Every structure is written in C-alpha cells, then in structure tokens.
Amino acid sequence: MQLSRHPPRNCSGALDNTGQNMTVDESEQKELLNLLLAVAQHDREAFRQLYQRVSARMFGLCYKLSAQQDLAEEALQDAFVQIWHNAGEYHGDRGAPLGWMLTIARYRTLDLIRARRSLRSAGDDMLKHLEDGRWGPLETRLQQAGATALTGCLEELSDTQRDTILLSYYRGMTHDELAQTLASPVGTVKSWIRRGLMALKRCLER
Amino acid sequence: MKKTPERFESLAAEYVLGSLTGRARQRFERWMMQSVQVRQEVWFWEERLGQLTRAVPSVSPAASVWANIERRLWPTAGETPHAHPRMRWLWPSWSLLASAAALVLAVIVAFPHQTGTGRDVQLTGAVVQADVSDPLWLVSEAGSNRLRLRPVAAVDAEQGRDYELWVVPGDGSPLSLGVMAVGGVYEVTLSEDARRLLASSRTLAISLEPRGGSPTGVPTGPVLHITRLYEM
Numbered sequence: 001m002q003l004s005r006h007p008p009r010n011c012s013g014a015l016d017n018t019g020q021n022m023t024v025d026e027s028e029q030k031e032l033l034n035l036l037l038a039v040a041q042h043d044r045e046a047f048r049q050l051y052q053r054v055s056a057r058m059f060g061l062c063y064k065l066s067a068q069q070d071l072a073e074e075a076l077q078d079a080f081v082q083i084w085h086n087a088g089e090y091h092g093d094r095g096a097p098l099g100w101m102l103t104i105a106r107y108r109t110l111d112l113i114r115a116r117r118s119l120r121s122a123g124d125d126m127l128k129h130l131e132d133g134r135w136g137p138l139e140t141r142l143q144q145a146g147a148t149a150l151t152g153c154l155e156e157l158s159d160t161q162r163d164t165i166l167l168s169y170y171r172g173m174t175h176d177e178l179a180q181t182l183a184s185p186v187g188t189v190k191s192w193i194r195r196g197l198m199a200l201k202r203c204l205e206r
Numbered sequence: 207m208k209k210t211p212e213r214f215e216s217l218a219a220e221y222v223l224g225s226l227t228g229r230a231r232q233r234f235e236r237w238m239m240q241s242v243q244v245r246q247e248v249w250f251w252e253e254r255l256g257q258l259t260r261a262v263p264s265v266s267p268a269a270s271v272w273a274n275i276e277r278r279l280w281p282t283a284g285e286t287p288h289a290h291p292r293m294r295w296l297w298p299s300w301s302l303l304a305s306a307a308a309l310v311l312a313v314i315v316a317f318p319h320q321t322g323t324g325r326d327v328q329l330t331g332a333v334v335q336a337d338v339s340d341p342l343w344l345v346s347e348a349g350s351n352r353l354r355l356r357p358v359a360a361v362d363a364e365q366g367r368d369y370e371l372w373v374v375p376g377d378g379s380p381l382s383l384g385v386m387a388v389g390g391v392y393e394v395t396l397s398e399d400a401r402r403l404l405a406s407s408r409t410l411a412i413s414l415e416p417r418g419g420s421p422t423g424v425p426t427g428p429v430l431h432i433t434r435l436y437e438m
Contacts (some may be wrong), residue, residue, distance in 0.1 A: 040436060044280075051272060056264035058270075064262045073271050080275045085334040085341060088436030093246065095253030102259045103252045110224045150257060168225045169258055175225055197219040204254055 032097040041089035041170035045082060054098060055080075058105040065109045065172050071116065075109040082108070110172045161196030164189055209237070214244050222251035232421045232428050236395045239411050239429055242376045329408060329435035333360075345410065345435060348393060351401055353383065355392045362388045364415060367427070373400050374409040374432065385419040386412070 032053065038046030058079060062072035082104055094100045154162050160182075167173050167181070175193075179186040215248050220226040226234060238244050277416035332341035333355070340359035348354045350381035355371070363369050369388070381400055386392040396404065404410075411432045420426050 048272075051275070055271070056266045057259075057262075059267040060265040061259050063265050073267060073274075076267055076271055077274050077278065079276055082334060084279055085332050086434075088331065089434035094249050095256060099253055099256040099259075101283045103256055106259070107224075114227070150254065165223065166258075168223045169255060170262075172224055174227050178225075193220065193223070193225055194216055197223070198216060201215065201219065 017099075029096045029098060032101075034089050036083075036090055036097050039084060040090075050083070051080060057098065058102060061102055062105055062109045064170060065106065066113055071112050072109065075105060076114050078108045078112075079105040113172050114174075150200065150204065154199050157196050157199055158192075158202050160192045161199065162205055164192045165196050165200070170192065211243075214241075214247055218244060218247035219251050219255075222248060222255055226382065235430050235432075236319050236413075236425055239372075239374050239425070239432060240379055268331055280360070291412050329404070331410075331433055331435035333410075333412065333431045333433045335359075335431070342431070343392075345433070351396045353394050353404075355386060357391070360388050366417050367414050368417050368419060369430070370413050370414065370415045370425070372411045372425060373403045374407055375403040376407045380411060382420065382423065383410075384401050404435075409433070 032050070034054070035046045035050040039050060055076065059076050062075040062079075063069070066072050066075065078091060079101070083101060088105075090097065090100055097105075154165075157165070164178055164182070167178060173181065175186050175189055178184075178189045178193075182189065214237070217226060217230075217237075221231065221234050224308075233242070238248060328347045329345075330347070331345045333343040333345065334341045340410060342360040343355040343357050346354050346356075360369075368385045370385050371383040371392070371394070373383060374380050381403055383394050383396070384392075409432065411425070411429050413420070413427070413429045414427040
C-alpha cells in the first residue's frame, strides 16, 4: 500500500524542462523532509526553520485564494498548527513535502472562505475580467505556468473546461458561484468541470 | 451513491479541486475512510493539481503570524502577563508528555532486544482540529493491546449524539472501537483483529453517531476526524 502508483515528481525530465531546477528542487525537498521528521518528534527549532523556509510560499497561496490579508493570515496560522500536530502523518504517497504543506494551507483557506461566505468580492473582480473576455495579467501568467506544470495537459482542454477548473482551484469557487460568474446553468458548469478533469487525467496518464 | 471506479475518480478530483461541497463532500470523506484506493486517488490529484500552486507568487507573511502560531502552540512560552488559566493548567501536562515521550524513547534505545513477542513499537498521536489550538484528544497505546484517548480540548457531542471511535483499515470497512464519553480518559482493549488492522494502517477515525453508537456497525454520521498515529 505504501508503494506509490505514481512516479515521484521530477524523476523524469518530461515533468520539468528546467533541468537545473531538478536537483535544486530535490535537495530542497529532502531538507524539508528532514525538517518535517524532526517536527514529528516535536523539535521546535526545526519547526521554526520549516516556517522560515515555506511560509512565504504558503502565504502567497492563501492570499491568492482568498484575496484577503486577515483570512490568509488566519489560514496560515491554522495550517502551521496542523503541521505541528500532524507532521507524523506525512508519507511519500502524499507527494513531495512542500506539496503536502501547500495542500494543507489550501484546504484550510477554502474552509475559511466558505465559513465566512466572503467570496463575493473576489468573485466580482473575476467577473470583470471575464466580462472583458480576458484574464487579468496575473491570471494569464498563472494559466501559462499551470499548463507547463501539468505537462501541457491543460492546453488540451476546451476553454470553458480549463477556465472552470482554474477558477475553482485558484479562486476556490463552488459550482453555484461559477454558474453565477459565468452566467451558465449549474448543470453545465458541473459537466465542464467533470469532463475537464477526466480529460486531464487521461492526458496525465499518457 | 454507486461506488464505481469512474465515480470515485471523478469525485476525488472534485474533492481536491474544492468544487465538491456540503453533504457530498462529507459523504466522500466517509468513503475515503473506507478505501485506500479512494485515498490514493485523492493523493494523486493533490499532487498533480498541487503543481498549479508552483506558479503562485510567494508573499512574506507579517511577523505577527509566527508570534501567533507560537502563542497558540506554547501558550506560556511568550511573556503574556494574562495567560488564560486553562492554558496555564495545560502547560505542565504538555511538558510531562514530552518527558514521557523522552523516557519511552530512552527505554527503546537502551533495550533494543527486549521488545518481547508482541509489536515492538508504541503508537501515539493527537486528534486535532484546525481551528482549535489544543489537540482534542491525545492518543497513546497502554501496553500491547490497549488504546487510550485522553481528552484535552474535546467537547461533548451534541444532544442525543455520541462520538464513536474506529480503526480505519487499509482497505474495507472500519472497525468500531466503541462509543467514547468525553468526560474522562477513554480506554479500550483491542481485539486481535483491531490490533492487526491498527498495526498496519495506523489510522483512527471519530464519527458522530446516534446515542449509543452506530446502529449498522459502520459509520452513519459525519466523520469528524481522521488521524494517523506514529511511532513513539
């Protein structure tokens, strides 16, 4: 059960065309893994170092998702409290250590967003971009980088499939919010997402 | 909900994406608990979609964030003059726990061959909730076949409901370890089956059930917590 069905990230050049980054990334992940192991033994100094190493990455994500300083800060705090208590739960099947920590931060941010039902302002921003028929500069950059990260598979999706997936992922939008933002029936939005994700999976597995 | 591979493939993706919400999300979490394949599917998406986060720019958080984390984890570590009384009470127990952990470690190191015929590791862990700074329960093994949950920040289940503890196996249905009262330490003797499952999966879950526990033998209410134990 502990044998991963999936190759570890960056074990093949196809997943990351910046060859130089591969070793940097691998040694970084190894250091993060060592810090996590020490944190699982309740080593506070390791925890402090871990925070220094990854908090800006995690906070960037919390902030990107919520577009709210205080919510992002609360999510980051919660995520680190969780990492302190749950470091022992990390294992290789859950991806690289940084990815695991970013996942914790992301879920927590989404929880808080939903709990506060505060998505409306972020949704309105997005609506403006979409009404213009274009993404904001940051979104374009993210979209391109996202496509590279997923080995070009996002480019194989239809525009609506890709947009709904990225809006869910980066903005934490629910089906209802997407339907409202994209002025489309919920059923249609659901089917874009579902078909998009399955097409993405088929592509990633090739 | 039909449990076909296509179904869990699609639900796992939506769970990670975040578009699966409300009751559907809770139902899926229960399903995750029952099957390692479903969990692996979730991990697949967490890792693959996680690559999207690489493109998000880093932003340094304010210094107060770290201070708050420290204050939440180690309430007496700061120099807050008006520490909460409950927090002050907690601190000795935490340090006791730390020395207990150190003691057990020392015993294992000193007598590596005297571990007997049973399992030679002790499992420990904590049931935590993201918005509560203290663990809800601390979990430890008492001897080779007893499991102990000590409530710290856990609160009573709502009126007419009970918490039920489960061992979550790598595959198949969870096995009940009984209904827990929150008032005191909950200790349960593990059956041979429960010991075997726990030794391999090291995963416990707590669900909210009707008073007296699940009427069906599998979790029927929301799964509140899933926790993985680690070797002490």
